[in-house]
Amino acid sequence: MSRVVIVGGGAAGLELASLLGRSVEPHDEIILVEGETHHYWKPRFHEIAAGTFDNDLDTLCYFSHGARNGYRHFQARMTDINREEKLLQVYKPNGETDTLAYDYLVIAIGAISNDFATKGAKEHCLFLDTPQQARDSWQQISSLLRSGGQRTINIVGAGATGLELAAELAKVNGNLSQNAYAAKLTINLIEAADRVLPSGPLKMSQEALLRLEKFQINVMLNTRIASVDQQGMTTSDGLNLDADIQFWAAGIKAPDWLNNIGGLESNHANQLIVKQTLVTTLDSHIFSLGDCAAIPQADGSMVPPKAQAANRAAVHLAKNLKGLMQGKELTPFVYKDGGMVVSIGHNYAISTMMNDRLILKGRLVRRLYDTIFRLHQKTVSGLFTMSRLIISKRLKCIFKPN
Known part of the structure; x- marks a missing residue:
């Protein structure tokens, strides 16, 4: 039996917990440590701030979602790591401190503004x-x-x-x-x-x-x-x-408290330094991905802080961890940039494709922006649930009063 503890319920952490929860053996345990009760996709935080976000259809309850997808939501925030005893120290909403034992620990807490x-x-x-x-x-x-x-x-x-x-x-x-x-x-x-x-x-x-x-x-x-x-x-x-x-x-950086946490190696932006396999440089049982990780590539470049990078890293690490628990070797994460999509208003977006040689814009590109979010929903909840959400969204737009 192996226990995988994932810290952070953002795009990377939630996708990893969902993929692992649905694929590992029943005796393995997947725990998602996240202080929030509901998941919001970070690229849409600006819609929440502007009051245009659909809370009914575009949020997800960790507790119920975990029960359906094979992981357990542990509502708390990470405060420290005891690497010698493999214990994660956390702070719970009621003010109490606690510890969680792990066999493998994944840190995916994202980044903050600098x-x-x-x-x-x-x-x-x-x-x-x-x-x-x-x-x-x-x-x-x-x-x-x-x-x-x-x-x-x-x-x-x-x-x-x-x-x-x-x-x-x-x-x-x-x-x-x-x-x-x-x-x-x-x-x-x-x-x-x-x-x-x-x-x-x-x-x-x-x-x-x-x-x-x-x-x-x-x-x-x-x-x-x-x-x-x-x-x-x-x-x-x-x-x-x-x-x-x-x-x-x-600007972005990882939170200050992540700097050298548990004695792990970090950079000037507080990101944990990992190998191309996403394992930290000083501990083979601790991994990191997403914006809080400095992920190198074979050509010396670094993986950019993008939602698509977090998604692909989560898919890769899910396969790697499942294989690791079965005695297989880790494989390197190779990132290929799929371009950039930026929403400019609720019905307009601009996108780059073909290594930035092609610029697309307009209402249809905004649909592409929405599709990226739907692919995130597909990863965490499956094709059937994603399809139901799309249909419900369209019907709501048609029938709701202005």
Whole structure:
């Protein structure tokens, strides 16, 4: 009998728990350690914050899902690792501490935004790193929209998260334009680089900028934030940007508490350093994947922090762990980038394909963006459940009142 403990119920952790739970022998035990009760797909956190997310059809209860898919949900958060005794130390919602024994441990807690130690950012900005933060953001935005008058929202970081949030809020603002009591939003999207989507191809950045300008979003490039206070932000050039709500979505890193946890090797971004087989460099019984792991490739490159990378790593590690429990050797994880899809508003998206040589855009590409989420649902719940959810979603869109 082997016990596999997976920490983190995001895209990587949940998919791994689901795949293992349905495929290992009955005497093996799969435990998913996650502090939340429900799973939300992180690339859609901006929809939660903007109030356009469908909680009924696009969330998943870990407890009931685990019972159907062969794993157990243990509601807690990891605090430390005792590698000598193979014990995971956790903190439970009732305030108690506990330990979980493991034979194999997988850390898949994802990443958080990097505020680069900017003065006041932690205290005065909203972040979209957890479902709770996204829900709290919607509560503040909802109150702001109901307050009337002219209001301003600052968003730092024009990568995928910041750009998608800005566009989604602009769409909500447009939908409420006929409501005389709703606030009118001015949205500032602030980026230190010289273009939006700085990690994507130039043509994609240009197309995204045109769409943002069509939404009347104020895009501020080559602009660094020096400090943040309750009233707004100050740039490195001394410009004051007052705002009612402020978001920080620039850069990513693993949480600070993960740095050297249990004596494991980590990098400057707090990511656990792993081999190409996804096993940590200092412990053959501990694995890591997703945004919290620094995963090398044979050519010396690193796997990028993308949802598709987390999905593929989860599928690979599920096969590897199942084989390992049967006495087989680990195989290396080889990642092939399938391109990039960014949602710009609820009915529009931009995508790159063919090694960034082809740029697609429009409403149909938005359907491709939704398909990526549906493939995630297929992995965790199966084809039949995914199909039912798609049909239910379409029917709901047709029959629900505006």
